[in-house]
Amino acid sequence: xVDVSNHxxxxxxxxxxxxxxxxxxxxxxxxxxxxxxxxDYTAKNNISTAQQSGLYINGYHFARWxxxxxxxxxxxxxxxxxxxxxxxxxxxxxxxxEAKQQQQTPKNVNDLAVMExxxxxxxxGYRYDIYxxxxxxxxxxxxxxxTGWIAQYPYNVTANRHTQHHAWQWASDAVFNGSxxxxxxxxxxxxxxxxxxxxxxxxxxxDTHHVDNQSQAKQEQPAQNSIKDEDYAQTxxxxxxxxxxxxxxxxxxxxxxxxxxxxxxxxxxxxxxxGGYVWARYMSYSGSYHYVAMGVMGGQEYGARRAYSATVQxxxxxxxxxxxxxxxxxxxxxxxxxxxxxxxxxxANLIYPGQSLRY
Numbered sequence: 001x002v003d004v005s006n007h008x009x010x011x012x013x014x015x016x017x018x019x020x021x022x023x024x025x026x027x028x029x030x031x032x033x034x035x036x037x038x039x040d041y042t043a044k045n046n047i048s049t050a051q052q053s054g055l056y057i058n059g060y061h062f063a064r065w066x067x068x069x070x071x072x073x074x075x076x077x078x079x080x081x082x083x084x085x086x087x088x089x090x091x092x093x094x095x096x097x098e099a100k101q102q103q104q105t106p107k108n109v110n111d112l113a114v115m116e117x118x119x120x121x122x123x124x125g126y127r128y129d130i131y132x133x134x135x136x137x138x139x140x141x142x143x144x145x146x147t148g149w150i151a152q153y154p155y156n157v158t159a160n161r162h163t164q165h166h167a168w169q170w171a172s173d174a175v176f177n178g179s180x181x182x183x184x185x186x187x188x189x190x191x192x193x194x195x196x197x198x199x200x201x202x203x204x205x206x207d208t209h210h211v212d213n214q215s216q217a218k219q220e221q222p223a224q225n226s227i228k229d230e231d232y233a234q235t236x237x238x239x240x241x242x243x244x245x246x247x248x249x250x251x252x253x254x255x256x257x258x259x260x261x262x263x264x265x266x267x268x269x270x271x272x273x274x275g276g277y278v279w280a281r282y283m284s285y286s287g288s289y290h291y292v293a294m295g296v297m298g299g300q301e302y303g304a305r306r307a308y309s310a311t312v313q314x315x316x317x318x319x320x321x322x323x324x325x326x327x328x329x330x331x332x333x334x335x336x337x338x339x340x341x342x343x344x345x346x347x348a349n350l351i352y353p354g355q356s357l358r359y
Contacts, residue, residue, distance in 0.1 A: 284333020
């Protein structure tokens with residue numbers, strides 16, 4: 001089973017079909033919502049394309065509650081978003097319990113909260129499950145045997161773990177040919193996430209590629225030796241101090257798709273050292289990765305970096321003289337219609353310098 005979200009962009013039928021035929025994937029879980037404020041904009045697309053590829057589709061909600069009342073509000077929000085996205089009745093709608101809010105909440109309250117979430121999810125016609133980490137299981141929140149989807153990323157993944165639960169998520173950096181980014185991957189122990197269908201016979205996978213689990217696990221370990229080209233799973237905010245090109249790959253020969261002006265910022269999810277430059281990577285709203293050089297390795301810096309705050313939910317852009325909505329959309333990796341919708345702009349030609357646009 002694979003779980004996806006906006007970090008992987010809009011998944012296509014081809015993406016999911018390749019996962020199905022080449023890697024033996026049988027089920028998908030797509031992010032639906034978070035708290036009572038965030039609706040994953042890729043969910044509706046991912047539900048449709050997963051279904052078209054013949055994979056069983058489920059959804060998950062990233063919990064931010066710290067009380068039973070909070071869980072009730074989030075469950076109602078998650079159900080509403082799931083229905084709007086077309087998540088089929090009888091799919092699993094998972095409570096993803098891993099945030100600091102639950103860590104700071106007494107276990108008995110967390111247990112009551114997940115039971116309230118379960119009640120509302122099942123009342124809406126979905127099946128319930130809980131996702132959490134191995135260290136939180138039965139410590140921060142109860143996960144009885146016969147339920148649950150447990151995350152644990154050991155160095156050695158050749159032996160099954162957490163077999164008394166529905167599934168074990170064993171890695172978070174799997175890659176699939178033809179798909180963007182890294183993916184969380186899980187081992188299924190029963191047919192819960194395939195809707196009762198035999199997980200080993202949902203789809204024919206006669207051409208399944210061999211997956212080297214041990215090598216996958218080793219990729220999660222810190223690099224011991226410095227090499228010329230390196231990459232790091234770092235997140236942060238970069239503010240340019242000079243005009244910088246936005247490219248389709250971390251290379252000075254890659255296609256230029258936009259530019260960042262001095263003072264403009266981007267939020268990156270990965271850092272690459274390639275060709276003597278330090279590159280920031282970010283996912284555009286179009287579902288493609290874009291790259292900006294932050295400086296020369298061991299030399300000139302093209303701006304400043306700071307830590308990324310996960311509490312920031314909305315980004316903004318200040319319109320400059322000479323800007324048009326189409327130029328701004330291309331720079332930010334989004335669309336004109338998205339900017340119009342986010343900012344209540346009826347006429348795409350009517351923007352003015354100094355105007356702040358949410359995106």
